[in-house]
Amino acid sequence: MDVAAIDSDLAERAAADTFSGAIRIDQNGRPLLRAAYGWASPTWGVVTSIDTRFDTASITKLFTAVAILQQVDAGAFDLDTSAVDYLDLRGTTIAPEATVHHLLTHTSGIADDADEEAGEDYADLFVSRPNYAIRETADFLPQFAHKPANFPPGAGCRYCNCSYVLLGLMVERATGSSYRDYVSQHVFDAAGMSRSGFFSMDIVAPDVAEGLTPIATPDGTRTGWRRSIYSYPPVGSPDGGAHTTVDDLVTFHVALTQGRLLDAGSTAAMIRPHEDYRPMARGLHRTGYGFEFEVVEGMVRSYWKQGHNTGVSGILQHYPQADVTVAVLSNLADGTWEPMELVDSLVLD
Numbered sequence: 001m002d003v004a005a006i007d008s009d010l011a012e013r014a015a016a017d018t019f020s021g022a023i024r025i026d027q028n029g030r031p032l033l034r035a036a037y038g039w040a041s042p043t044w045g046v047v048t049s050i051d052t053r054f055d056t057a058s059i060t061k062l063f064t065a066v067a068i069l070q071q072v073d074a075g076a077f078d079l080d081t082s083a084v085d086y087l088d089l090r091g092t093t094i095a096p097e098a099t100v101h102h103l104l105t106h107t108s109g110i111a112d113d114a115d116e117e118a119g120e121d122y123a124d125l126f127v128s129r130p131n132y133a134i135r136e137t138a139d140f141l142p143q144f145a146h147k148p149a150n151f152p153p154g155a156g157c158r159y160c161n162c163s164y165v166l167l168g169l170m171v172e173r174a175t176g177s178s179y180r181d182y183v184s185q186h187v188f189d190a191a192g193m194s195r196s197g198f199f200s201m202d203i204v205a206p207d208v209a210e211g212l213t214p215i216a217t218p219d220g221t222r223t224g225w226r227r228s229i230y231s232y233p234p235v236g237s238p239d240g241g242a243h244t245t246v247d248d249l250v251t252f253h254v255a256l257t258q259g260r261l262l263d264a265g266s267t268a269a270m271i272r273p274h275e276d277y278r279p280m281a282r283g284l285h286r287t288g289y290g291f292e293f294e295v296v297e298g299m300v301r302s303y304w305k306q307g308h309n310t311g312v313s314g315i316l317q318h319y320p321q322a323d324v325t326v327a328v329l330s331n332l333a334d335g336t337w338e339p340m341e342l343v344d345s346l347v348l349d
Contacts, residue, residue: 001027001032001346006339009339010023013037013338017222020209020330020331020332021037021336022035023035024050027323034246036049040208041210049207054244054312054314054330054331055243055307055309056307056312058308059306059316060237060238061239064183065292066187066261066270067167070261072100083103092145093149094149098153102163104291104292106275107156107158109151109153109158110160111160113125115150134237135234137169137238141165144162157275164292165239167238171183191254193251196243198241210227211309211311212228231309231310240309247327250325275288301319302317302319309333312330312331315336317344
């Protein structure tokens with residue numbers, strides 16, 4: 001695999017201010033490329049390093065899925081448990097028939113606080129409500145618990161951030177711990193992710209990248225950077241916002257696939273497609289949601305989880321046939337996607 005081409009591509013993008021972030025590519029358990037590019041903080045002139053910690057956006061849902069399956073393995077509830085019944089949410093528009101399985105696979109039909117598939121912008125939620133008012137998992141409920149559902153549970157598939165908010169609340173009720181404390185101990189520490197955590201934007205934490213959005217003129221000329229401090233809640237939650245490094249993302253994948261986080265059945269369920277959402281994608285057999293990994297099966301198989309928000313993009317992807325694992329994290333909203341197209345083409349070739 002020509003990782004030199006990837007390194008050169010990312011260096012060129014960093015020089016043009018279209019990528020800042022870090023990448024790690026492993027094959028057969030051995031690092032082929034481990035590098036960082038661009039600015040962690042243009043405000044203070046801090047360059048990105050391999051130890052820079054990035055907001056992972058929705059990659060956080062992987063950690064929530066592991067936490068939920070740990071509780072399933074422990075017998076706290078099962079995949080058919082009703083979230084409404086377990087959380088005492090009668091009187092909301094959340095259907096009592098929506099189960100843990102529905103929430104994990106985006107088939108619950110419940111309303112989202114910002115419906116990304118309808119083109120709604122998550123940052124718009126905080127035009128009339130201060131983002132710092134949302135710190136605990138339960139603080140999200142007023143944003144979606146009384147909105148009309150999109151469809152009955154099991155009748156469709158629609159990406160929904162707030163389904164993972166409900167899963168986080170179930171973890172809290174089952175364990176008596178806050179979501180962040182539980183994941184820090186039973187996912188990050190258990191996996192050996194020593195650089196990962198939930199870092200609040202109003203608390204100084206070392207080696208945390210600033211989320212950046214270009215400020216540009218109508219003709220596309222960049223004139224500066226805007227920080228993402230008003231675009232989402234100040235600290236991570238079950239649907240997004242944990243911070244990690246590319247090394248720790250690879251460490252997480254190793255711990256998961258080696259069975260150090262879940263039992264064998266739950267580990268397999270994480271990376272097996274349960275619900276199709278894009279049949280025959282890329283001319284392959286099947287694309288669907290596992291337990292938050294997205295999975296392609298066919299002549300070439302891979303599974304991945306990506307994250308995207310204002311000033312955030314990243315992906316963790318594994319190609320089993322080539323035994324290649326890729327982790328990319330960026331503090332630019334669109335920084336990850338074009339480099340990953342090159343990575344994907346080189347791996348598949």
